[in-house]
Structure formats: C-alpha cells, structure tokens
Amino acid sequence: MLTLKQLETFVQVVELGTFERASQRLNATQSTVSKRISELEQATGLPLFDRSRRSARLTEEGERLLELAYATLEGAKQILELNEKPDRTLHRVRIGFTELAALTWLPGFLRDYTTERPDIRLDITIDMSRTLYQQFQDGELDLVVIPQVPEAFAQPGVEAQLLEEVEMAFMAREGLVGDPSPVSFRALERYPLISQGKRSGFAHDINRWLSHQGMTASNLTADNLLALVGLVAAGRGISVFPKLCVQRFAREQGLEILETSPPLPTIGYYALYHGGVRISLFEELALRLASAADFTSPFFFSEHSLSRSESHSSEGM
Structure with missing residues (x-):
C-alpha cells in the first residue's frame, strides 16, 4: 500500500543524496529508510534508484515519480492545515549567511523582513561558505546565501537564485x-x-x-x-x-x-534551497533576499563617514 511516509522518505533521499542523510533528517534508522523505499517500489512496481551507483541516483521512472510525490505531499500538507488559523501558523526557516552579507545588507534585511512577515521565524547562522554548504547538504540548513558552488547545480532538488555579482x-x-x-x-x-x-x-x-x-x-x-x-x-x-x-x-x-590586467572576475552570490514541499515559501524568500542584497555598503559605515571619506579623496586628487 502506498503511504505518505514512503513518499516523504523518497523525497528526502533524493534531496539529500544518500540514505544515511535522509535517515538523519527523518530521525529514523537507515534500515527503516531502505524498507520504506523498497515498499514504495513494490507498491508502484517501479525501479526508483539506480543501484549500480554509490549515490542515490534516480532512474527515469524515479524522476517522474518525484514530481508527483512533491505534489502529493503538498496537497496532504494543505489538507492538514485546513483547520489552522493563519495567525497561529509560524514557519521556521533555518538560513545561513557568510560574513560579507552580515557586514553589509543582512541587518537591514532582517529588520524589514521581521516586520513584513511576522509569520516566519528565521534561525540565522553566520559562517564560512564551505561550512554552510556542508550544513545545507546535511539538512541542517534550509537555505544558504553563498558564492556559487558548481556541484550544487548538478544536484537534483536543489534550486538557486542569483542575488548579486560582486566585483x-x-x-x-x-x-x-x-x-x-x-x-x-x-x-x-x-x-x-x-x-x-x-x-x-x-x-x-x-x-x-x-x-x-x-x-x-x-x-x-x-x-x-x-x-x-x-x-x-x-x-x-x-x-x-x-x-x-x-x-x-x-x-x-x-x-x-x-587595478590589474586582466581585471579580477566577479563572484556570483546565490540563495540555494531545497525544492521540497515548502518550495513556494523558499522561492518567495529567495526573491526577497535578491531584492535586498547589496554587498557594496557596510552597515556600520555612516553616510557622514562616507561623505568625509569622499571629500578627502577629492582633495587628494
């Protein structure tokens, strides 16, 4: 029999890349995760993963089922939320930023976004980008704002929103x-x-x-x-x-x-998030981050200091 537990487990294995990480996210044993996947394959009659590879690589049948699994889980979530009042719903998003964001636009974004969306609680982590990406892979963070990570774009279920190219x-x-x-x-x-x-x-x-x-x-x-x-x-x-x-x-x-010849390349900063049952929430948040991202202005640098610095610069020319 097909169950929501099986579909949820299937989605987590795909998003996180391995049965081990899925078991950690679901707080279940690896044998439980394997059993649910086997039951799902038996219920559908479809081979979902290519067992010849070490990572959890989807078959063509698995790719088709993944889209239906997302839609089914989202529908189930909406059904369960029918009796909930909007003012009692609080969405928690675990989000990671690098130091450059924290030194520039992040304080202003948090001030404004908290006022705009009191229904969303952002749990913030500030760290180096490689550490944040590892936490994202391990399911410890829902969304990260980091420089481009090429391997992330090859992962199924990972979405990316360009925020800004930094000179x-x-x-x-x-x-x-x-x-x-x-x-x-x-x-x-x-x-x-x-x-x-x-x-x-x-x-x-x-x-x-x-x-x-x-x-x-x-x-x-x-x-x-x-x-x-x-x-x-x-x-x-x-x-x-x-x-x-x-x-x-x-x-x-x-x-x-x-100034160098050739000039240095720009670095693209992206919001990375998993395309699961909360994809609409993450998409909206990523777009809001893109509109706020400005890596050019330190938040602690006042307009008075800026004017004085620019005046001093012009006097020296």
Missing part, C-alpha cells in the same frame, strides 16, 4: 606597490598574498583563478574579513577584497585599490 579587486597599503597601473600579476608576485582560508567560497574561486594566471598560493590566511583588512592595512601584504564594500572605508584604513 573583486586587489588592495594594498598605500605606497606599498609602486608599479604603474594596471599592475601585472608578475609584479604582484613580489608581495606576500594574504587570503581567507579554504572554507571561504570566494577565496577558493579567486585563488583558483589566480593560479591560472601563474600566481602562487597565498602566504598567509585569515578567515575573518575585517582581520584581513587589518593585516593589509598594516602592510603585511596584498589581498583580494569585495571592491565596492571595502572601498567605502579603504582610504580611512590607508588602503588603495590596485
């Missing part, structure tokens, strides 16, 4: 690099390269791109973005920063932007 640039303490602009990468190799660690998504992408340009790996790492700014301001080396964000207070910290 990157090399920076150094004023006067440290005396080469004429634009500076070549060969010239930059004379200076220690400081970057965020391996858990940083944008550092991973930038370092890989730099290696293709012939630059060696960084000499020093610091996971905290503001600590990284401090190290560069102290003259310990050069680093790559989100250009417009750090530019807002770069002069006050004694930093200058190094």
Whole structure:
C-alpha cells in the first residue's frame, strides 16, 4: 500500500543524496529508510534508484515519480492545515549567511523582513561558505546565501537564485606597490598574498583563478574579513577584497585599490534551497533576499563617514 511516509522518505533521499542523510533528517534508522523505499517500489512496481551507483541516483521512472510525490505531499500538507488559523501558523526557516552579507545588507534585511512577515521565524547562522554548504547538504540548513558552488547545480532538488555579482579587486597599503597601473600579476608576485582560508567560497574561486594566471598560493590566511583588512592595512601584504564594500572605508584604513590586467572576475552570490514541499515559501524568500542584497555598503559605515571619506579623496586628487 502506498503511504505518505514512503513518499516523504523518497523525497528526502533524493534531496539529500544518500540514505544515511535522509535517515538523519527523518530521525529514523537507515534500515527503516531502505524498507520504506523498497515498499514504495513494490507498491508502484517501479525501479526508483539506480543501484549500480554509490549515490542515490534516480532512474527515469524515479524522476517522474518525484514530481508527483512533491505534489502529493503538498496537497496532504494543505489538507492538514485546513483547520489552522493563519495567525497561529509560524514557519521556521533555518538560513545561513557568510560574513560579507552580515557586514553589509543582512541587518537591514532582517529588520524589514521581521516586520513584513511576522509569520516566519528565521534561525540565522553566520559562517564560512564551505561550512554552510556542508550544513545545507546535511539538512541542517534550509537555505544558504553563498558564492556559487558548481556541484550544487548538478544536484537534483536543489534550486538557486542569483542575488548579486560582486566585483573583486586587489588592495594594498598605500605606497606599498609602486608599479604603474594596471599592475601585472608578475609584479604582484613580489608581495606576500594574504587570503581567507579554504572554507571561504570566494577565496577558493579567486585563488583558483589566480593560479591560472601563474600566481602562487597565498602566504598567509585569515578567515575573518575585517582581520584581513587589518593585516593589509598594516602592510603585511596584498589581498583580494569585495571592491565596492571595502572601498567605502579603504582610504580611512590607508588602503588603495590596485587595478590589474586582466581585471579580477566577479563572484556570483546565490540563495540555494531545497525544492521540497515548502518550495513556494523558499522561492518567495529567495526573491526577497535578491531584492535586498547589496554587498557594496557596510552597515556600520555612516553616510557622514562616507561623505568625509569622499571629500578627502577629492582633495587628494
């Protein structure tokens, strides 16, 4: 007999990629998960997974059943909610952000969104992008805002919404690099390269791109973005920063932007979420995040400070 438990288990296995992760999400044993999948295959008469592969890869029949499973579970959810009053419904969304979002647009978004949607509780995690992505894969987070992770786009059931392309640039303490602009990468190799660690998504992408340009790996790492700014301001080396964000207070910290040839690539920041029974809620939230995302303005940098910095910059020209 076909049951909702079987369909729910099937969806979780597909979304999380393995029977083990599905069992953790469902708080069930792996044998229970396997049994439900076997019962579902017996009830439908369809082979749902390719057993020749280590991961839970769907067959063509499984792909067709997945869409119907989503629709069935959503319908069941709506039926069970018929007797609930809207003012008693509270949706909990576990969402992860990187430090760059927390330093720029996230505080304003949380202030406004809490007022707009009192029916939604956002449980916030701030961490490095690779850590957030692992928590997303393990089912510990429902939605993450991180730089593009290529492997995520190949996973079934994972949806992505582009929030913003972030411009990157090399920076150094004023006067440290005396080469004429634009500076070549060969010239930059004379200076220690400081970057965020391996858990940083944008550092991973930038370092890989730099290696293709012939630059060696960084000499020093610091996971905290503001600590990284401090190290560069102290003259310990050069680093790559989100250009417009750090530019807002770069002069006050004694930093200058190094124009390079070729220029650094932009880094796309995405909202990633699972396409399950709550996909409409996650889609709406992702679109709201896209409208709020602005990685160029530090929330702690006042308009007065900005005007004073720009005035000082114009006087020095």
